[in-house]
Amino acid sequence: MSHLSSPQRPQLPRRAEVAEASRVLVLLAHPALHRSRVNRRLAAAAARVPGVTVHDLYEAYPNHDIDVSHEQRLLSHHPVVVMQHPFYWYSAPSLVKEWLDLVLEFNWAYGPKGHALRGKTLLSAISAGGDEAAYTPEGRNRFTVRQLLAPMEQTAHLCGMSWLPPFVLHGAYQLGEEGLEAGAARYAQVLAELVAGRVDPAAVAHLPRINENFGWLEGS
Amino acid sequence: MNTQDFFVNAILYLGAALIMVPLAKRLGLGSVLGYLIAGVVIGPYGFDLVGDGGGDVMHAAEFGVVLMLFLVGLELEPALLWRLRGPILGLGGLQVLVTAAVVALVAIALGLPWQQGLAVGLVLAMSSTAIALQTLNEKGLMKSDAGQKSFAVLLFQDVAVIPMLAVFPLLATLTPADGGEGAHGGSFVEHLAGWQHALVVLGAIVGVVGGGRLLVPPLMRRVARTGLREMFTAAALALVFAVTVLMSMVGLSPALGTFLAGVVLANSEYRHELESDIDPFKGLLLGLFFISVGASINFGLVAEAPGRILSVLVGVTLVKVLVLVGLARLFKTAADQTAVFAVALSQVGEFAFVLFSFAQASGVLPGEVAEPMVAVTALSMAASPLLLALNERVIVPRLRPSARADRPSDVEDEGASVIVAGYGRFGQICARFLRANGFPCTLLDVDSEQIEVMARFGARVFFGDASRLDLLRAAGAAKARLLIVAVDDPAKVKEIVHLARTHFPHLAVLARARGRGDAMDLVEIGVEGVYRETFDASLRTGVDALRLLGVHAHRAERSARTFRRHDEAAMVEMASRRGDQASFVQSARERLRMLEEALQADLGRADRFGESGWDSEDVRRASTERR
Numbered sequence: 062m063s064h065l066s067s068p069q070r071p072q073l074p075r076r077a078e079v080a081e082a083s084r085v086l087v088l089l090a091h092p093a094l095h096r097s098r099v100n101r102r103l104a105a106a107a108a109r110v111p112g113v114t115v116h117d118l119y120e121a122y123p124n125h126d127i128d129v130s131h132e133q134r135l136l137s138h139h140p141v142v143v144m145q146h147p148f149y150w151y152s153a154p155s156l157v158k159e160w161l162d163l164v165l166e167f168n169w170a171y172g173p174k175g176h177a178l179r180g181k182t183l184l185s186a187i188s189a190g191g192d193e194a195a196y197t198p199e200g201r202n203r204f205t206v207r208q209l210l211a212p213m214e215q216t217a218h219l220c221g222m223s224w225l226p227p228f229v230l231h232g233a234y235q236l237g238e239e240g241l242e243a244g245a246a247r248y249a250q251v252l253a254e255l256v257a258g259r260v261d262p263a264a265v266a267h268l269p270r271i272n273e274n275f276g277w278l279e280g281s
Numbered sequence: 282m283n284t285q286d287f288f289v290n291a292i293l294y295l296g297a298a299l300i301m302v303p304l305a306k307r308l309g310l311g312s313v314l315g316y317l318i319a320g321v322v323i324g325p326y327g328f329d330l331v332g333d334g335g336g337d338v339m340h341a342a343e344f345g346v347v348l349m350l351f352l353v354g355l356e357l358e359p360a361l362l363w364r365l366r367g368p369i370l371g372l373g374g375l376q377v378l379v380t381a382a383v384v385a386l387v388a389i390a391l392g393l394p395w396q397q398g399l400a401v402g403l404v405l406a407m408s409s410t411a412i413a414l415q416t417l418n419e420k421g422l423m424k425s426d427a428g429q430k431s432f433a434v435l436l437f438q439d440v441a442v443i444p445m446l447a448v449f450p451l452l453a454t455l456t457p458a459d460g461g462e463g464a465h466g467g468s469f470v471e472h473l474a475g476w477q478h479a480l481v482v483l484g485a486i487v488g489v490v491g492g493g494r495l496l497v498p499p500l501m502r503r504v505a506r507t508g509l510r511e512m513f514t515a516a517a518l519a520l521v522f523a524v525t526v527l528m529s530m531v532g533l534s535p536a537l538g539t540f541l542a543g544v545v546l547a548n549s550e551y552r553h554e555l556e557s558d559i560d561p562f563k564g565l566l567l568g569l570f571f572i573s574v575g576a577s578i579n580f581g582l583v584a585e586a587p588g589r590i591l592s593v594l595v596g597v598t599l600v601k602v603l604v605l606v607g608l609a610r611l612f613k614t615a616a617d618q619t620a621v622f623a624v625a626l627s628q629v630g631e632f633a634f635v636l637f638s639f640a641q642a643s644g645v646l647p648g649e650v651a652e653p654m655v656a657v658t659a660l661s662m663a664a665s666p667l668l669l670a671l672n673e674r675v676i677v678p679r680l681r682p683s684a685r686a687d688r689p690s691d692v693e694d695e696g697a698s699v700i701v702a703g704y705g706r707f708g709q710i711c712a713r714f715l716r717a718n719g720f721p722c723t724l725l726d727v728d729s730e731q732i733e734v735m736a737r738f739g740a741r742v743f744f745g746d747a748s749r750l751d752l753l754r755a756a757g758a759a760k761a762r763l764l765i766v767a768v769d770d771p772a773k774v775k776e777i778v779h780l781a782r783t784h785f786p787h788l789a790v791l792a793r794a795r796g797r798g799d800a801m802d803l804v805e806i807g808v809e810g811v812y813r814e815t816f817d818a819s820l821r822t823g824v825d826a827l828r829l830l831g832v833h834a835h836r837a838e839r840s841a842r843t844f845r846r847h848d849e850a851a852m853v854e855m856a857s858r859r860g861d862q863a864s865f866v867q868s869a870r871e872r873l874r875m876l877e878e879a880l881q882a883d884l885g886r887a888d889r890f891g892e893s894g895w896d897s898e899d900v901r902r903a904s905t906e907r908r
Contacts, residue, residue, distance in 0.1 A: 071762060071789040073809050126842050129894075163894040172903060 076121035076131070079138045083114040084256045086139035087186075090118045090146040090157045099188035099233045099241065100147060106245035107145070112256035114139070118156050125159050132164040137177055141255045142222075144213070145186040147233070151202070151209045161216065170220045179221035182262060184255070184271070185213055186228040186248065193231050207269055223262035226271045247272050293330050297323045298568055305666075312419065313412050314666035316568050320575020321663075331576060342573055344525070345566025346411050346631060348559055350439070350536040351521050353414065353432070354543020355556055362544055365433050372430060372612055373437020376626075380406035380604045384597065393650070396452040400645045401654065403445050404637060405597050409630035410435045410536070411567055412665050417625055420673070426614060427621035434626055439537045442632055446532070446639065453644035478532075485531040489524055489538055493545030501551045517558040571662075574631070578659040582652060594657050594664070602627045616680040624672040628665035633658040697723045698762040702747035702777055704735060707793050707814060708767030722765075723756045748776040750784060758785045766792040769814075771799040778806050801856035811852075820845060839892070 077086075087107045091100045094117070108115045116135060122128070136142060146153045168174040187206065195202045196209075206229050207214075217224040228251055230236070230244045251271060254260050265271060297319035305315030323330040385402030389395050413431055414423075422428045497520065504516045521539050528538030546552060583590050605623035614622060634655060641651040697720070701712045704726040712722045724742040726732055732742045745752040747768065758764065758781065766777045774792055781788050791810040794800035803811045820841050827837040893899065 070787055071809065124842060126839070126846070129892075163892060166893055167899050167903070172900070 075117075077114050077116035077135065079134055080114055082112060084112045084139060084258075085110075085114070085141040085143060085252055086135055087113060087115045087143045087145050087252070088118055088157075088160070089115055090144070090154050090160075092119055092154050092156070094119065097147070099230055099236065099244070100145065102241050102245045103145060103186065103188070103230070103248050106249040107143075107252055110249050110252045110256065113252050118160060119154075122156065125156060127160055127163050129163050129166070132160070133166075133169065133177065136164070136181075139181070140258075141182045141184065143184045143186050143228075143252070143255075146188075148187045148189040148206070148209075148229075151204075152212070165216070165220060176221065180223075181221075182223045182225060182255070182260075183213070183217040183220075184225040184228060184251075185210055188230045188233040190234050191231065192235075196231075205269060224266075225260065225262055226265060226268040228272045229270045230272075244272075290331060293323050294319075294569060294572055298572060302568070312568070313415055313571055314663070314670075316571030317575040317663045317666070320572035321578060322575075323572070324576030324578065326578070326580035327576075342566050342570035343631065345563055345568070345570045347525055347535045347539050348521060348563035349411065349414060349567060351524075351539035351543040352556060352559055352563055354540040354545075355547050355552055357544050358547045359544055365429065365436075368430055368433035368612065369437050372608055373434045373441075375608055375611075376434050376604065377403070377406045377438060377441050379608070380601055383600050383604060387596070387600070394454060396454050397646055397650060400449060400452050400640050401650065403448075404633050404640065404654070405601075405629050405658075407438050407442070407630035407632045407636070408435060408601075408626040409628050409662055409665065410439065411570060411631055412628055412662055413625045415567060416666065416669055417621075422621060425618060425621070427618040427625065430609065430612065430614065430618075430622050431625045436540070438630070438632070439534055439540070442534050442636070443532065443537075445636060449636075449640055449645050450643050455644040455647060481531050482533060485527055485533065485538075486541065488527065489541050490545050493542050497546060498549055498551070501549075501554075505551075505554075513554055514558045517555050518562070520555075521559070570631070574659055574662055577634075577655075578663065579652070579656045582656045583660070586653070590653055590656055590660070593653070594660050597629065597657065598627050598661060598664070598668075601629075617677045620672055620676050620680055624668050624676075627668060629658040629661040631662070697721045697757065698760075699723070699765065700725065700747075700753070700756050700758060700761050700763070701765045701767055703766065703768035703793070704731065704742045705767065705769060707769065708765065711765050711767060723761070725752070725756060748773055748780060750780055753777075753780065753785070758788060761785075761788060763789045763791070766790060768793065769795075771795045771802075774799070775802060775806065778803060778808055782806065782808075797852065800852055804853050804856040816845075816848075 087104070089100065089104050089107075091097050094101055094104075104115055104117070107113050114135075144153070144157065146157055152158070165171065165178075166175070169177050187210075189196070189206065191200070191202055194200050196204065196206050198204070202209075206227055210227055214224045228248060230248075232240075236244065251260075298316060301319035301322065302312050302315035305318065306312060321327050325331075381399070381402035383402070384405050385395070385398040388398035388401050393401070413435060417423050417428045417431060423432070501513075501516065504512050520542065524538045524542045525535035528535045546555060602623045605626055606619055609619040609622050637646065637651045637655050637658070640646040641648060646654075699712075699715055699720055699722040701708045701715075701722045702725045704712065704724045705728070708724070708726075712724055715722055724735075725745050725747045726735075726742050727744070727746050732744055735742045743756070745756070747753055747756075747766070753764075764777075764781050764785075766774050766781075768774050768777065771794065774794070778790055778792050781790050790808040791812065792803045792808045794803055794811050794813050796813060800811045800813050823844075824837045824841045827840070828834055832840075
């Protein structure tokens with residue numbers, strides 16, 4: 062609502078706008094960021110990568126009143142979309158669901174005339190409490206993260222987007238300072254590669270996670 | 282005067298007022314000066330349209346002052362009056378005594394006998410209740426420190442007239458002219474002994490207070506039951522007439538009596554009814570009174586000795602102002618308030634007309650003293666609105682920024698990152714909410730009563746006017762991050778916002794607005810947030826109304842939030858379109874136009890609230906088509 066702007070003055074509203082040079086849109090969804098250990102670190106690391114726009118959904122829409130056209134403008138501009146959130150009940154905080162329901166409109170994202178997202182890339186970036194072993198057929202969660210993300214993968218497919226294997230930070234509760242630091246650095250690295258357009262979805266499609274197996278890129 | 286004359290005169294008076302008052306208001310000089318000029322124009326030295334110089338009319342119109350004091354009384358609860366007892370007796374008493382003494386000494390030095398000097402001094406010590414209160418009211422200054430103190434002094438002067446009337450005959454050195462009763466005429470108490478007199482006066486006061494308490498409410502209830510509005514007006518006027526007659530009979534000032542009656546009725550449930558019934562009469566009669574003062578200015582006398590009259594006028598005004606300034610400082614008044622107070626009371630009052638004629642009649646003053654004095658009085662009343670306008674535009678703004686508060690403002694920088702200006706029903710909620718979330722605020726308010734109440738509940742609120750730069754600085758504005766302007770007066774809000782924007786550009790500002798127009802002004806100035814004070818409550822009422830009408834809660838809630846977004850966006854847009862008319866005063870018509878525009882925008886809102894994702898209609902239709 063402000064007309065005079067001064068850089069050091071606090072501003073309302075605080076939401077990401079379309080930035081010309083931005084290639085990767087990180088949709089951050091954490092309902093209590095002040096309590097978060099992992100997502101806050103990841104988001105901060107992401108914000109420092111040139112060409113990445115971090116869009117904090119709970120900051121932009123505290124009342125879940127999603128501005129659909131604004132979201133669609135942001136999506137249209139970015140070739141790569143990253144959905145970053147904790148893996149609440151094997152999916153996401155509720156605002157992500159609301160966002161999917163309202164933003165991915167019929168005949169915009171899907172349907173006979175819905176081509177807006179065609180050819181773009183979708184990545185899920187997830188923090189999970191359980192360790193890797195828990196997300197195996199033998200583990201207590203019985204399914205792998207990739208299997209549990211099937212709805213998201215199918216959403217990408219219906220919208221004509223390429224689906225990348227997820228970026229997953231396991232053992233979020235146990236991660237120490239070192240682990241957090243390493244995870245954030247790896248996340249930034251993945252995002253930088255995405256900005257540069259050096260990730261070929263077909264080449265990584267078989268991987269269970271994009272991060273642990275990121276070594277294949279490091280040499281290039 | 283036959284009926285025809287009466288109507289012609291009425292047209293003259295009203296017509297002159299209708300032309301001059303809007304003109305004076307337009308020039309920012311206030312209505313009083315407009316009336317006075319209207320009087321001069323139709324008076325014997327203008328176009329000479331009213332034969333007798335308005336003397337009769339003035340007599341009738343003095344009743345406007347009586348009505349005004351009744352209304353003032355209605356707004357003053359006894360408790361408040363009691364709180365003002367210090368200023369009334371101290372400030373008022375000293376003002377009359379010191380001014381009278383100084384004027385008397387000068388008069389004696391100029392060669393008047395001491396009795397005449399004293400009489401002149403006492404009369405000239407009076408200020409004009411009509412001009413001072415009308416002007417202060419018009420400028421919304423009645424509740425300010427200067428307003429309260431002016432009122433206290435005027436009240437004392439009203440009371441002081443009574444002993445003056447009693448003392449004057451003792452000062453008589455000349456043979457009383459005939460009709461020596463003057464303004465005292467009609468009073469039967471003169472022939473009573475002192476103790477009897479006192480008893481009668483006391484009885485009359487008890488009568489007014491007791492009657493107001495016991496008789497008036499049931500009477501009003503009966504009148505109210507008729508359901509006829511004019512009966513109420515009749516009752517209200519009859520009440521004031523009755524008190525006036527009673528007071529005149531016992532030799533008290535009718536203004537004082539009706540004031541007392543007003544105070545007694547201030548707590549009654551008919552207060553507002555009485556107020557709205559009397560108010561138009563007061564306004565018109567006061568206007569007539571000012572016109573007749575203008576018409577009565579004896580320019581012939583002025584023309585004979587312009588130097589003498591002018592020097593007396595300047596001298597008297599100067600003495601009055603200096604005494605008032607001295608007293609205001611003595612009573613710890615802020616510099617800007619002192620200026621308002623001193624100039625508001627700097628004129629000679631309407632009582633002087635009465636007192637001079639009484640003094641002349643009872644042989645205290647010879648005609649060659651009294652008549653020029655009456656001219657000085659009228660000129661002084663005429664000059665007063667000009668002085669007030671000058672004071673308000675030139676002197677007060679200069680004093681304000683560097684002024685020291687009357688109660689030395691105790692603002693401290695508490696190191697909080699939020700400053701809340703105005704700790705009334707709006708600011709309190711903001712500040713409590715912020716504190717509950719771990720953000721202490723520095724709180725400012727100008728209402729010392731409010732501050733005391735808050736202190737009892739453990740909240741520390743500093744006394745101070747946030748529209749002063751030094752005060753904002755003292756509160757830590759240079760280091761704070763956020764200023765919440767929660768003051769209720771829209772003009773004040775804008776003043777504070779401007780100040781913050783100019784001197785503390787790093788400070789985010791959230792501002793309270795009364796209505797759409799004020800909100801648009803604030804949007805134009807550019808603040809981080811504008812909050813119309815009743816908008817949220819109205820919208821929540823609307824949501825519950827929808828729910829009671831059977832609309833699902835989630836739909837109602839979302840609809841309200843959409844409505845709010847649209848309304849706020851429309852407001853920002855309208856503010857930008859309003860452009861160069863920014864400074865124009867918002868009229869009722871303009872408000873209506875804006876409402877219309879808002880309603881139009883509601884009708885045109887064909888979007889789907891951005892929730893088509895919840896609506897399967899399109900998908901269903903598409904799937905049927907495919908089949």
